[in-house]
Amino acid sequence: MSFWTGKQIVIGIGGGIAAYKSLEIIRRLREAGALVVPVPTPAGLRFVTELTLQSLAGGPVHGELMQPRQPGEMDHIRLAREADLVIIAPATADLMARMASGQADDLLTALLLARRGPTLAAPAMNPAMWSHPATQRNVARLREDGLLVIGPESGAMACGESGEGRMAEPAAILEAARRALTPPILAGRRFLITAGPTREELDPVRFLTNHSSGKMGWETALAALRAGAEVDLVHGPVALPPPPGARLLPVTTAEEMRAAALEAWQQRECDAAILTAAVADYRPAQRQPDKIKKEHEEPEMHLTLTQNPDILAELSARANGNQVVCGFAAETGNALERGREKLVRKGCDLLAINDVTAPGCGFGSETNIVTLIGRDGWEESWPLLPKEAVAERLIRAIHALLGQRHPT
Numbered sequence: 343m344s345f346w347t348g349k350q351i352v353i354g355i356g357g358g359i360a361a362y363k364s365l366e367i368i369r370r371l372r373e374a375g376a377l378v379v380p381v382p383t384p385a386g387l388r389f390v391t392e393l394t395l396q397s398l399a400g401g402p403v404h405g406e407l408m409q410p411r412q413p414g415e416m417d418h419i420r421l422a423r424e425a426d427l428v429i430i431a432p433a434t435a436d437l438m439a440r441m442a443s444g445q446a447d448d449l450l451t452a453l454l455l456a457r458r459g460p461t462l463a464a465p466a467m468n469p470a471m472w473s474h475p476a477t478q479r480n481v482a483r484l485r486e487d488g489l490l491v492i493g494p495e496s497g498a499m500a501c502g503e504s505g506e507g508r509m510a511e512p513a514a515i516l517e518a519a520r521r522a523l524t525p526p527i528l529a530g531r532r533f534l535i536t537a538g539p540t541r542e543e544l545d546p547v548r549f550l551t552n553h554s555s556g557k558m559g560w561e562t563a564l565a566a567l568r569a570g571a572e573v574d575l576v577h578g579p580v581a582l583p584p585p586p587g588a589r590l591l592p593v594t595t596a597e598e599m600r601a602a603a604l605e606a607w608q609q610r611e612c613d614a615a616i617l618t619a620a621v622a623d624y625r626p627a628q629r630q631p632d633k634i635k636k637e638h639e640e641p642e643m644h645l646t647l648t649q650n651p652d653i654l655a656e657l658s659a660r661a662n663g664n665q666v667v668c669g670f671a672a673e674t675g676n677a678l679e680r681g682r683e684k685l686v687r688k689g690c691d692l693l694a695i696n697d698v699t700a701p702g703c704g705f706g707s708e709t710n711i712v713t714l715i716g717r718d719g720w721e722e723s724w725p726l727l728p729k730e731a732v733a734e735r736l737i738r739a740i741h742a743l744l745g746q747r748h749p750t
């Protein structure tokens with residue numbers, strides 16, 4: 343079961359070329375288990391056909407105000423009330439002008455006038471149209487009326503021009519949609535999250551690292567952002583798209599990670615830190631300025647390594663009593679026992695322990711089995727869950743602890 347399972351989403355489609363991107367949104371929502379109802383404007387239907395929308399949504403397309411699907415039904419009222427979320431993509435200049443003045447001359451605008459629940463618009467238009475005072479006035483008024491707006495982005499436009507006006511990408515719209523449906527329990531909170539591996543260079547071409555993919559940290563950042571937190575994400579080299587809205591602090595080595603994390607922790611008054619990064623415990627004692635040459639007569643080579651600073655222990659030592667610090671422990675056998683000892687040694691508030699040798703766990707996997715432990719012997723064991731669900735539970739546990747210590 344995914345977050346979207348069973349949710350009813352109305353997709354309003356305005357008459358702009360970006361309408362082709364809303365097909366991708368419909369496909370992804372359906373794949374994730376949502377019930378999608380496309381409501382194109384008459385102009386929208388000139389860019390995408392009814393047949394395409396029907397096939398992707400797997401149900402009827404609602405387009406005509408005066409021709410309800412069921413005789414006697416008020417499609418615009420029913421859809422406005424039933425939908426968990428309305429997404430307008432693309433929201434054209436004309437559509438937003440009509441919305442801002444409360445017009446209801448087609449099914450979509452009538453539905454929007456009757457709508458009281460969360461509604462998200464993704465504007466798309468030529469940059470000159472977007473920056474025109476009339477459009478800016480309309481968007482400002484719509485925001486005041488409670489409309490959520492994502493984008494537009496800057497970049498190349500279908501009309502050949504370049505500038506601000508491109509519709510946000512489907513992935514970004516879906517993430518904004520998800521945030522619109524998530525209770526903002528962390529609004530006003532700031533989280534520091536570390537993620538990914540570190541890389542410790544031996545010379546200009548070689549380094550020591552580990553298998554961390556950064557996924558657990560990414561899911562944790564996304565869960566915190568969805569709950570309304572501001573997120574500083576200090577991360578080593580990973581191949582993942584940036585979580586929208588996070589302040590990214592890319593680093594390479596453990597020492598760089600320490601400096602970035604400490605600075606964020608102290609200067610930016612974070613409420614909580616979740617350290618998911620797989621920090622290299624040791625680094626080469628010396629980084630050679632030139633590539634290390636193979637010594638043909640020497641069958642062995644010895645490296646001298648120096649211990650890296652322990653960021654988790656340092657942050658915990660500097661926590662002010664209201665701040666919550668949560669570490670991660672990837673163990674291989676005797677996980678719980680080692681984890682309890684680690685919690686005490688590092689002085690953190692919470693430790694998420696997982697046995698990386700258990701099936702479905704560990705580096706690069708999409709799932710994890712976690713036991714979350716706290717001080718005074720508190721513990722909670724979770725079953726095998728997608729990392730996304732682990733992150734959500736973790737955020738809830740930290741929210742509860744923050745609430746006990748320092749209510750917002």
Ligand code: C5P
Nearest residue numbers: 617618619621651652653654669670671
């Ligand atoms: O000691 P171990 O590496 O198992 O501890 C794991 C936890 O400590 C993780 O939360 C990791 O991000 C953090 N850690 C750290 N600095 C280190 C080593 C680990 O912050 N040098």
